[in-house]
Amino acid sequence: MSDQITFTIDGVEVKAKPGQTIMQAADDAGIYIPRLCYHPELTAHGSCRVCTVIVNGKPQTACTQPAAEGMIVENDTPELLEHRRNLVDMLFVEGNHLCMFCERSGNCELQAMAYRLGILAPKYPYFYPDKPVDSTHKDIFLELNRCILCGRCVNASKDVDGKGVFDFVGRSIDKKIAVNSDKNLKDTTMAVTDKAAQVCPVGSINKKGTAFKIPYGSDIEHKK
Amino acid sequence: MIENLRTEVEQICKSCGNDRTKMMDIVRQVQEKFGQVSSEAMDVISQSVNCTRVEVESVVSFYAFLSKTSKGKVVIRLCNDVVDKMAGLTPVAEAFKKELGIDFGQTTPDGKITLEYTPCIGMCDQAPAALVNDEVVTYLSTDKVKELVADIRKHYDPNKLKHRLGDGNNATDLVHSCVHNGIRKKGRVIFSEYKQEAGLRNALAVSPVEVINEVKNARLRGRGGAGFPTGMKWQFTRAAEGTKKYILCNADEGEPGTFKDRVILTERADMLFEGMTIGGYAIGAESGILYLRGEYAYLRKLLEKVLKDRRDKNLLGKDILGRKGFNFDISIQMGAGAYICGEETALISSCEGLRGDPKTRPPFPAQKGYMGCPSAVNNVETLCCVARILEMGAAWFAEVGSKGSPSTKLLSVSGDCRLPGVYEFPFGIKVSDLLKEVGADDAQAVLVGGPSGQIIGPNDYKRTICYDDLATGGAVVVFGPERDMVKIAAEYMDFFVEESCGYCTPCRVGNVLLKKYLDKILDGKGEPSDLDFLKSLGESIKLTSRCGLGQTSPNPVLTTLKNFRSAYESKVKPAENKFQPTFDIKKAVAVHESIANRKSVIFTE
Structure with missing residues (x-):
């Protein structure tokens, strides 16, 4: 062979x-x-x-x-491009992706993918979810209204960090990320140096004190 | 109280071997004991079985019959399937609300009774129906609800409910249920007389490979709906590397309108377990698992008794029927209210004590299934067919049926027909003949294969039910002339929205969008372009979804769009002005009007 x-x-x-x-x-x-x-x-x-x-x-x-x-x-292919646009559209309307006010703008894989696929505005109606923001951790804040349920933080925390800080709870449209505590992120073993803190493709897991430090145009997604 | 909880939850975990893979059994028992799996209980479970707390929560939050918040000692789950709605659900629901003084999703102030809706519980032929904890109540009416609630309030014990008894094994002490079988037509395979254990004896007299060949010769295909050749599935599982193998029986019959497995489990449990044992022998498994949907918990005692009797007769256990080295036993895994667990890899996830998320394929279950071991997952009816094939031979089995679909199929028929129930017909029966048989003379539409199948109109009644034409896992729902097919499609989409596991984007989000657009159309605000929009979105969901649920979830919309286009067209009209019809400018400015304390001068009535 x-x-x-x-x-x-x-x-x-x-x-x-x-x-x-x-x-x-x-x-x-x-x-x-x-x-x-x-x-x-x-x-x-x-x-x-x-x-x-x-x-x-x-x-x-x-x-x-x-x-x-x-x-x-x-x-x-044109057909796949259309399906991919539909999928990215779905992710946009499912969450609150207000790029113009988001500190991850220019450094967000969802935003970059929308540009790449030629999406200017989603064609579906917005869902406007209202999930609480968790800013209890001293170095990290969680904004799950921007989560695309990619599972990176779940796998990174389990497989790389060996901690299991995150997992999915609920199902259907109510499926979301939860932390390994009845309370908040600060009550878990999460550290800002964890792999789980580095892999979020969108503005859901954010390091505090880093927003808007890099001028637009010189950030990661623009450099690509 | 907390210490008491800790001790009792620890005890439950211990009785399950502190085994993380027994999570379903653990959380089900905790739920039953305390009416909830509380935050404290989750902590205790995670410590006992050595997993993270959020992993416990991920399981509890997935299944409809489990809850983190407290529920009443008695939980009434009224089935809100489309067929129940057609059978008069609304007044029954109102009666429950009135008698209990609460709304759906609430618990009575005394904390004793919780009222909920639940999707299809497999009682469409005796709708409206509900579950009272594990007990089933059928043919509900407003009067019956009154009596039922009064009865519950006497003792708060569903086991003590007064009701008449159903037929067959439903009347035994082990089941003691008002459910009736509703067998309308007995075919030659499942419901005719048969020689018990003859199939198993014949199987054990030959080699496992010969058993597989016999099943292949019979051209048996999976009865769950997908129609995968059973012999081939077994051959792959047998050939896969691994010392431990499993055969799993999918008794998570959740497709709305399907209830034929309910009747098999009630009347043909021996045949099923015989088929499973033959399967275990064929693939080289020592363990089998029957995954029983939570809604059928009322059958559990009966099934456990049948298994015990089989062990006593050496039909299970060591050196079965004297065949040296063939050891096999079957356990029951209870589900907890999740349609997705009927998907074979989700079923495996659930058996492993996880959320019922489907798994990434490949690897397929035949290579890496339950606990990473080669596994065959078969439908209840399929395994019954196996027992008959080994008893009577492949040639006998294939004598009836159509060319590509040998033998018979159980159909569960409900909806607008005079004779709902279970029918065993040879494959290849025309829809028009079936309709005649079930007493449906003026059917506007027929759902074949449940909402994940197709909704067809009279033009298609000449088509036949078989794998090559109209494939079905068994559900046939008839819709009379007065039904609004767009509304029916929307109601079935409610089901898929609720039952999506949420793993992949198209199924999680796309189905909600389909539902929103159907509602818009039903609300009289649809535009002609919405129909193309539904089609395009539906096709994206079909093509990109991760598992069979998502790939078939837009079918109620796509097949009604195709076959009942005029029903949609009569509801949509071009927008009158530049605004989107769904946009209510009056509503949009209302908040600002209240802040400004004056009415808009532009957007007046």
Whole structure:
């Protein structure tokens, strides 16, 4: 058996190592597949569905689907662009994403993805959730109205930090992140140096005292 | 009190081996004992089983029958399925509110009775129905509600409720329920006479591979709806690497309008367990788990007794029926009110003591299922078919049915028909013939396969029920001429909104949006462009959702849009002015008018 897998993404031949997902192989090959919940250092969550690609005619998420010999992957197609826009739209209206007032503006993966997909304003009606903000921790504040339920903090805290500070509670549209305490974040073992504090793609887990320090235009997402 | 709670919760955890994977059993018992799984109880559980507190909370908050806040000693869960609504739910609901003096979602001031709604409890043929804790009450009317509430107030013990008894095993002391089976038509496979354990004896006389081949020869496909070939599933599970393997039976019959497994569990438990034992032998499993939906808890005692009798007869246990080295036993895992747990990987999550979130596939259960071991998950009816195939042979089994769909299928029929109940028909039956049989002469629409299936109109009544045409897990709901199909679609969307696990974006958010737009249309504020919008959104949800629930959740909308387009078109009209019809300018300026203490001069009546 060969130790290399060959398949195509939009007709371009891509090589993958056994065990790699489509996403990993695409990243190695310099082909970009849009994504939101995916983080290269964490277990793939597969919840945002933005990296949905068509594999041999069937929809699969690139972050969870292992690369296989000869598979034909469609990624950059008008149909998928439309579905991805719809998904990002959904994430926008589900939360309160008021970019112009948000300290993560310019450093937010959701915002960057909206720009990338050409979304100027969501076409769906806003839900305006009203979840309490938790600013009890001395170094971190939680703003769950901006959470996209990507699961990065959950996995980072469990698998990297070994703490389990976060988990999901509730279900359906009421599903949300909760902390490992009956009270607040300050009552958990969370530290600002935790991996869980570094991986939030949006403005949900924020380090205090860092907002607006970097001028717009020179921040991470603009540099990309 | 707190110390008492600590001791008792610790005791419950201990009785479950302080095993984190037994979380469902632990939290169910705590809920039953204290009427809640309180914050303090969560702390004790997390310490006892060595997990984080928020992990306990993540489980408790997922299942509808569990709650962090206190509920009454008696919880009345009135089924608000579409069929119950058609059968007169509204006056019954009002009667409950009046008799109890509380609204839905509330508990009586004395803390004794809680009133809630719950989705389909599998009693559509005897709707309106409700659960009183584990007990089922059927054919509710305003008078019956009055009597029921008075009866509950005498003793606050659902076991002491006075009611007539149903037929068959429903009348036994073990079930003691008013539910009636409603078997309308007995087919050759499930409800005809059969020779108990002949299938198992035949199976044990040959090799596991030969058993799998027999099931393959019978071309048996999963009866839950998806129709995956059972023999192939078993072959994969058998071939997968792993010393421990499991066979799981999916008795989480939650698809609205489906109740055929209820009847199998009541009348054919032996056949089911026989099929499961054969499956265990075929794939090389020593353990089987029956995942029983929380709504069917009233059948648990009966099922436990059947299992005990089987152990006594060496139909379970060690060296079963003298077959050296074949050891197999079955346990029951109770669910706690979550439709999603009928999805096989969510069912596995739940058995493992987790939230009922579906798992990422691959790996598939046949490779890595329950506790990471190769597992086969089969429907109740499928396993019964297995017992008959091994008893009578593959050729006998496939004698009836259609080409791609051999043998019979149980259909649970309800809605606007004279003879609701369970029917066993050969696959390939025409919808029109079925309608004739069930006494539905003027059906405007038929839901085949539950809301995750299709809603068809008269043009499609010549189509047949089988895997290659109209596939179904068993639900058939008939809608008479006076029903508003847009409203029906909206009510089924309520169900999916409620039952989404919330894991993936399209199912969690998209279904809420579909519902909002349907409501807008029903409210008379829909525009013609909304119909294309529904279609486009529905297709995104279908294509991008993570599991079968999400991938089928827009079906009530998409299939009614296709088959009942005129019902939608008659409700939408072009907007009269530049404002969006949903935007109420008067309402929008009302707050400011009150602050300014004067009326707007521009936006007047």
